[in-house]
Amino acid sequence: MKKVLIPIGLSLLFLGHGSITHAMGTPVLGDDSCKPGAPDCNVCAHNVEHQFRLAEKGEIHWETRRWQFNWNRRLGPSNLSPAHTISAATTIKVPSWYFPLKTEEIRVAHNHFQGFVRTNSKRFPYAASHSAKSKGSILFVGRSLRQSYQLSSIHLSDEKHPSGLHSIGRYVVYGERANNQTYLRFIDVERSPTAQERKIVIPKNGLAKPKDPQFGGGIGIAKLSENQYLILSTAPGGKKSGPRFNRFYRLKGDINQLSSANVEFLNESIYSQSPRWKGDYQFSENLSLITECGTKKLYAIHSSGEDIGGAVEGFFKPGDSVGKGYWRLSRVRRDRNGPTLQTINTVRRNQNFDRCFMRGAATVHVNRNHRLEFSCHEYARSTNSANDAFSFEVGIPHPLPKQQGAGSKTIPLYSWWSPTRRDNFATSDPNWSMDLSEVRWRDQGTHLSQQRSQHGYQMYRFEGNIFDPKSPRPAGTVPLYSWWNPSRTDNFATTDPRWSMNPSLIRWRDGGHHLANGRRQSNYSMYRLEGYLYDPKRPQPVGTMPVYSWWNPQTKDNFLTTDPRWSMDAKKVRWSQSGEHLFNGQKKGNYKMYRLEGYIPF
Known part of the structure; x- marks a missing residue:
């Protein structure tokens, strides 16, 4: 005789909701x-x-x-x-x-x-x-x-339910x-x-x-x-x-x-x-x-x-x-x-x-x-x-790229690592991106489970959604520029105004992905505007994460991330005399936290 599993009973809820904001204590x-x-x-x-x-x-x-x-x-x-x-x-x-x-x-x-x-x-x-x-x-x-x-152990309860x-x-x-x-x-x-x-x-x-x-x-x-x-x-x-x-x-x-x-x-x-x-x-x-x-x-x-x-x-x-x-x-x-x-x-x-x-x-x-x-x-x-x-x-x-206001939208910012160059870099370049709907996480949501490889680099983390560099600059934001040093093989991204330029003066090349008129400074070449972050000198907006920069003097590597394991409470930041680097940045291994770059929507 055929055996099937059937429901004991049916009891349905009609689902739909609005919002509630009672004033309560x-x-x-x-x-x-x-x-x-x-x-x-x-x-x-x-x-x-x-x-x-x-x-x-x-x-x-x-x-x-x-x-x-x-x-x-x-x-x-x-x-x-x-x-x-x-x-x-x-x-x-x-x-x-x-x-x-x-x-x-x-x-x-x-x-x-x-x-x-x-x-x-x-x-x-x-x-x-x-x-x-x-x-x-x-x-x-x-x-x-x-x-x-794998199932590893079974404990008995004193109750059947x-x-x-x-x-x-x-x-x-x-x-x-x-x-x-x-x-x-x-x-x-x-x-x-x-x-x-x-x-x-x-x-x-x-x-x-x-x-x-x-x-x-x-x-x-x-x-x-x-x-x-x-x-x-x-x-x-x-x-x-x-x-x-x-x-x-x-x-x-x-x-x-x-x-x-x-x-x-x-x-x-x-x-x-x-x-x-x-x-x-x-x-x-x-x-x-x-x-x-x-x-x-x-x-x-x-x-x-x-x-x-x-x-x-x-x-x-x-x-x-x-x-x-x-x-x-x-x-x-x-x-x-x-x-x-x-x-x-x-x-x-x-x-x-x-x-x-x-x-x-x-x-x-x-x-x-x-x-x-x-x-x-x-x-x-x-x-x-x-x-x-x-x-x-x-x-x-995780937020999907979307319009944030009149004329402004966000795009994903991903981090990459080269084990041969020992170089971290973060970019919003669509040639170094992936569909956010395909993102799968490991390590309790800190790293990507599928690490796409490209030109000796491996994508390992989605940092958040940065404001699109091709859209009008939103109020209260600062530009994030990427730099490259060939002798150190080091990528470097920062909002430091001393390493910046007026975005309205930018001329694009390579299909609009790289700068044709980027500056040169201390053997680094500015090659891309990644987008805009909320100003680090202003209070942190709701729905954002702080973005910190780290430096490893042994490997000559700059490292930018929103990873909370490489973060600190933004309210406790104390700026150095220059006003651009941190006075109380943390140390982690051979890396030293030296700058709060801004805040990124997540």
């Missing part, structure tokens, strides 16, 4: 000083609302990835196999009137992924939670030397109820193949309904200050009608030493949205809690989608849309009762069972490049062969 501030690799906090995100708007407008680059596993291979610390823990379907008999099929035997996907997160670990970069008939599981996905993703996950520092956190207590559980990611979980009790006091803390709509945690953390939980999850509660707690103590920490209840608020929004965005299955760089504002991002019911085999084709999903952005504010949420915006996209089912598992991570990294995961899968793989999608907001 003061912001709750987080810690934005966290460095990559810190054990107890997450790095901050640049311009959260701007990045979210880019994703809302579709200016986000998606990439499909897979992690592999063997259904029968037992893994620590549970010593169980995927066949025992994450097989989704059950065969049942149903009346013929239930669904218009010619068979009475169907397979229903009772169990599925509950959460999926990017961790802060390079060794084990992803974690997921999955439901089961008796006890659910927490899974960790490792990265091999060949850069492929574990919550979604949240990553902070070196830990993955989730909530569950056991032995008449509600816990927040911490797993050390780097020790995940053998690590035992640690937990801390979440208090029941102060809650209106239900009686105990719940995590069905997601769990998030963010560092506020030394040994203080804000915890946010949302409940209930699922599709049932009724209010959604946001519960706020403060954890006091070192999360590396949970035995001496404690949690106190702060406030409970109920979800609300602007009457101008079309559709109901109260539903949530997972949430992410992130801190914005500079402002220290905290933001919550909830995710959910239309409830189609279960994975369908033989009914939907791979990649078929099964409704809409969304990420919902809110600011964490403080009113007279305590912390609460102010809804801001949503990012919507089609969901599907086989790569991105947002009703099950979708979150947002802040990568080392301080960019939002959206992710969503396949819904479920049933045991079929020994070796198998799950799929997921990752998206990072």
